[in-house]
Amino acid sequence: MDSEDTHQPPGTDDATATGPDALLDELVGPDTPAHGETGAPAAGGRPAEVRAIMVSALTGSAAVDGTSGGLGNDLDAALLAAVRQWADAVLVGAGTVRAEDYGPVCPDPDYTARRAARGQAAAPVLAVLSGSLALDTSARLFAACRGEAPGARPPLILTDSSGAASARAETLRSAGAEVVDTGGGDVRAAVDTLVARGARRIVCEGGPSLLGAEISADLIDVLYLTLSPVLSGAVEQPLVTGAETTARPMELENLHRDADSTLFLRYRRRR
Numbered sequence: 001m002d003s004e005d006t007h008q009p010p011g012t013d014d015a016t017a018t019g020p021d022a023l024l025d026e027l028v029g030p031d032t033p034a035h036g037e038t039g040a041p042a043a044g045g046r047p048a049e050v051r052a053i054m055v056s057a058l059t060g061s062a063a064v065d066g067t068s069g070g071l072g073n074d075l076d077a078a079l080l081a082a083v084r085q086w087a088d089a090v091l092v093g094a095g096t097v098r099a100e101d102y103g104p105v106c107p108d109p110d111y112t113a114r115r116a117a118r119g120q121a122a123a124p125v126l127a128v129l130s131g132s133l134a135l136d137t138s139a140r141l142f143a144a145c146r147g148e149a150p151g152a153r154p155p156l157i158l159t160d161s162s163g164a165a166s167a168r169a170e171t172l173r174s175a176g177a178e179v180v181d182t183g184g185g186d187v188r189a190a191v192d193t194l195v196a197r198g199a200r201r202i203v204c205e206g207g208p209s210l211l212g213a214e215i216s217a218d219l220i221d222v223l224y225l226t227l228s229p230v231l232s233g234a235v236e237q238p239l240v241t242g243a244e245t246t247a248r249p250m251e252l253e254n255l256h257r258d259a260d261s262t263l264f265l266r267y268r269r270r271r
């Protein structure tokens with residue numbers, strides 16, 4: 001799917017790339033070292049900075065007609081792409097991969113120098129959390145494995161111990177994915193696995209189940225929330241599901257109103 005009909009970033013192979021956009025830099029936020037990057041113990045023992053990015057209708061729905069594609073505008077797609085370029089790892093739930101036909105994360109020429117200066121790989125790894133491992137190996141997720149996404153890395157599938165030892169895991173490995181045993185298979189184990197593999201900047205792109213699990217585990221440091229100026233007739237997909245009711249106080253760091261009335265909010269967890 002392209003950026004016009006999904007909450008996925010636009011193509012990144014633009015030969016006329018001119019470097020990061022100032023508005024996007026403002027929306028992404030200060031490029032300060034993430035927790036753990038300096039080598040010093042992170043505040044509260046946090047080994048990485050975890051950010052989440054979501055788009056919502058005014059009425060709280062995270063999807064219209066089955067995907068988030070009808071919610072975000074072009075700037076939202078560009079923000080998603082820019083936040084990916086901040087990250088070492090992009091974490092997404094298998095439900096979103098299936099619903100939105102998720103594709104690989106490619107290098108972005110606008111950010112090549114910046115990523116190299118930070119010691120990051122050319123592109124973040126796309127990590128998919130799945131218990132069932134019900135992922136279609138002919139889908140876009142596996143495009144890098146088929147050599148169809150230059151510079152993108154094969155997907156990293158995070159699952160529990162029984163999943164990692166299953167026949168389904170072997171099928172995904174044969175298709176080129178790396179299937180990793182996180183132990184328990186929950187979201188904290190997934191983040192710990194990414195940290196153990198060197199990720200210090202992790203962005204979670206949802207969906208609502210994964211976001212809920214992260215909030216329950218108090219893993220979110222920063223939330224990018226795009227408020228789309230639409231009223232959905234029903235909340236077909238809540239922004240968060242399955243979370244404990246504990247409130248996690250957040251502080252507004254940035255607010256941008258786009259010309260079409262879309263609001264871009266960036267909140268940081270008060271710790």
Ligand SMILES: NC(=O)c1ccc[n+]([C@@H]2O[C@H](COP(=O)([O-])OP(=O)(O)OC[C@H]3O[C@@H](n4cnc5c(N)ncnc54)[C@H](OP(=O)(O)O)[C@@H]3O)[C@@H](O)[C@H]2O)c1
Nearest residue numbers: 054055062067068093094095096130131132206207209210
């Ligand atoms: N508005 C937005 O910004 C936005 C962003 C993303 C998605 N969405 C929408 O959200 C919908 C999908 O929602 P969803 O909740 O099904 O997607 P999800 O959170 O992406 O995926 C849920 C799946 O993740 C896997 N998982 C493994 N361990 C988990 C854990 N501890 N906690 C949560 N998930 C775990 C499971 O996969 P297995 O079933 O493989 O075991 C589970 O079914 C779609 O309509 C999509 O378009 C909206």
